[in-house]
Amino acid sequence: MKRWNEMLEINLPPTFFVGVNALENFESVFQHIGLEKGKCKLLVITDSGIVRVGLSKNLENVLRDAGISYEIFSDVTPNPTNDDVEKCLEVYKKHSCNLIVALGGGSVMDVAKAVALRLTNEGPITRYEFPNNPQRATTPIITIPTTAGTGSEATPFCVIIDKTIPKKVVIYSPSIISRIVILDPSLTLSLPKKLTAETGIDALTHAVESYVSPYANPFSDELALKAIEMIAKNIRIAYKDGKNIDAREKMLVASTLAGISFSHAGLGVIHALSHAVSAKFGVSHGLANALLLPVGMEFNLPAATEKFANIAEKFGITAGSKDIVENARKSIDAVKQLLKELDIPNGLSDLGITKDDIDELSKLAFDDAKVCSNPRKIEELSTVKELYEKVMHLY
Ligand SMILES: [Fe+2]
Structure with missing residues (x-):
């Protein structure tokens, strides 16, 4: 990062859908990322809490109504580790997915970004601790935050715990900035x-x-x-x-x-x-x-x-x-x-x-x-x- 007296590079997600029930607009995602929905297999990454309160069901209903093919990985843990990333990566590969949707808070979005990077970089992902930047990810990521806090939907960072130290490792790559961000406040209403x-x-x-x-x-x-x-x-x-x-x-x-x-x-x-x-x-x-x-x-x-x-x-x-x-x-x-x-x-x-x-x-x-x-x-x-x-x- 450069001090402010030099050129500033600005990296932002290209598209935001913002508003109450913005999630229902999910189908328009495909117009923005240039992929045919019939040729896409989504991996929805989420956690058990999101499943329990029914938010993943909301998304599944939208996807099913739109005829969009998907798989769900709901095993993300708080403060995710390399193990979470590897398990999720396995599911992505097993089902030949080509698009990642993160539905959740910071931990879910961190795992989604790390999986996108692991597809083009050898593991474990924590070896790429900043400033040891990985190669760019090539899989588009759509983020749907269900908490108002992490801001991860708009950042080029992910944070994964290396349990062997233990240490939170910060990984940086502009290629993991969300392609689409859906900010739907109705998804945060059930937040305790x-x-x-x-x-x-x-x-x-x-x-x-x-x-x-x-x-x-x-x-x-x-x-x-x-x-x-x-x-x-x-x-x-x-x-x-x-x-x-x-x-x-x-x-x-x-x-x-x-x-x-x-x-x-x-x-x-x-x-x-x-x-x-x-x-x-x-x-x-x-x-x-x-x-x-x-x-x-x-x-x-x-x-x-x-x-x-x-x-x-x-x-x-x-x-x-x-x-x-x-x-x-x-x-x-x-x-x-x-x-x-x-x-x-x-x-x-x-x-x-x-x-x-x-x-x-x-x-x-x-x-x-x-x-x-x-x-x-x-x-x-x-x-x-x-x-x-x-x-x-x-x-
Ligand atoms: Fe933070």
């Missing part, structure tokens, strides 16, 4: 409160980290700020009243905007440290980010003070003071207040993680932290340890 909160905070973290990134640029800044504003206005509504379709739609769009933003500006220390927490303890990605968000913001505040003051404004807090640091700090207060209202646990200690775990977590996170696009550079392992210590108890 806990997931609504955690995935929504993941989207907020994407927007905040990309906004203060040293690689931020006018393109990513505007998207990030809009995403922060939309999330600040709608996440509480979606959390308290999950059937509010307007709030659900705004959260879904904000999540995608944040995904596009961080694709062009990068993420920072919060994601670097949260990856280790998820890899080691199986904590959901959104929850790990939520716990790290206020601590990461505080750490970065000296390096992007004005931007944190702008974030506070997007939370509806007027500047109030001529002291920019004071205004910037209000963004951290706003985030802490939001986390409380969303019933996010009070730090890693609430999850049973103890101070004795910090050494191992820090070692896992340090390499990630060194290379991430954080506004404050992290050169010492001790800095990572101090951050984890602060995340033990938040309030």
